[in-house]
Amino acid sequence: MxxxxxxxxxxxxxxxxxxxxxxxxxxxxxxxxxxxxxxxxxxxxxxxxxxxxxxxxxxxxxxxxxxxxxxxxxxxxxxxxxxxxxxxxxxxxxxxxxxxxxxxxxxxxxxxxxxxxxxxxxxxxxxxxxxxxxxxxxxxxxxxxxxxPKRIEKESKVIQQKVDPTPEAEDKGSLESFLTNYNKLEYILQKYGQAYQSEGESRSRRRISNVRLAEFILRAERINQDLFGEIKSLISLRNSIIHGAEPVVSKHMVELSENILQELASALHIKI
Incomplete structure (x- = not known):
């Protein structure tokens, strides 16, 4: 409630x-x-x-x-x-x-x-x-x-419903394709996002989250606010799945993940 x-x-x-x-x-x-x-x-x-x-x-x-x-x-x-x-x-x-x-x-x-x-x-x-x-x-x-108990798992399911409501049987996409696109996106963020962080943030030994790296790229004006929001939603969905949400995605999210990957690679001039 x-x-x-x-x-x-x-x-x-x-x-x-x-x-x-x-x-x-x-x-x-x-x-x-x-x-x-x-x-x-x-x-x-x-x-x-x-x-x-x-x-x-x-x-x-x-x-x-x-x-x-x-x-x-x-x-x-x-x-x-x-x-x-x-x-x-x-x-x-x-x-x-x-x-x-x-x-x-x-x-x-x-x-x-x-x-x-x-x-x-x-x-x-x-x-x-x-x-x-x-x-x-x-x-x-x-x-x-x-x-x-399992408050993280329950909240992950709520987040999944907000980002990508559980699709019907005929609307389910390939989870493997979604995770493949996400892993490529994460690789780009981890490899190229740190180049745009400030000096104070670069001294931190803690692993920088993908959302934070996307913020660095946004502040560098390499991506726009809309693309950043889509990247953030993609990250939220993937994290909710690994923390207890249903391991399903819609076809729309699979297609969106591929489009986001292409847009990010194009914005950073990267070939994938």
């Missing part, structure tokens, strides 16, 4: 649950709390949520660093890792916003308890507890999403 879907679903659930519980509380309340019980319940809820959020943030930083380490050791994971980082960051933004909203509602309940506006108090009390409940569920989902 995407972060946007999670955000929308959570918001809808908060509105529905808080609305239903508020109506019940105004008509026939199931529980009647005195002032001390309200203070204790909502102050404790705020403290628990703050503690859980802090632990979640700490764990997220740890796993983010772990993803960065995996990316450093294997540059073919760059696209998948960057996609995961973006997903986790967007989810963390929503968790943060929801946590702030819940804490504000809890403080509002405590501060308005002594007022005579019983209807308003009932609504914000039920809204605060509904937000607290949904918040914990979202945090739990976020935690299990971050620590899920």
């Amino acid at each position: 995407t972060p946007i879907k999670i955000s929308v679903l959570s918001t809808i659930l908060i509105v529905i649950i808080s609305g239903i519980t508020s109506l019940i509380g105004l008509d026939r309340p199931l529980l009647s709390l005195n002032e001390n019980q309200i203070f204790y319940l909502y102050s404790t809820s705020a403290q628990v949520l703050a503690g859980v959020y802090g632990l979640t943030l700490t764990g997220f930083i740890f796993f983010r660093n772990e993803l960065s380490r995996e990316e450093f050791e294997d540059d073919t994971l760059t696209v998948a890792v960057d996609s995961l980082k973006e997903r986790y960051f967007n989810m963390l933004l929503f968790v943060t916003a929801l946590s702030i909203f819940t804490l504000i509602m809890s403080n509002l309940v405590i501060s308005s308890e002594s007022s005579a506006q019983t209807t308003f108090n009932t609504i914000i009390m039920n809204t605060a507890q509904s937000a607290f409940f949904i918040n914990l569920l979202v945090i739990a989902y976020f935690i299990f999403d971050v620590i899920a």
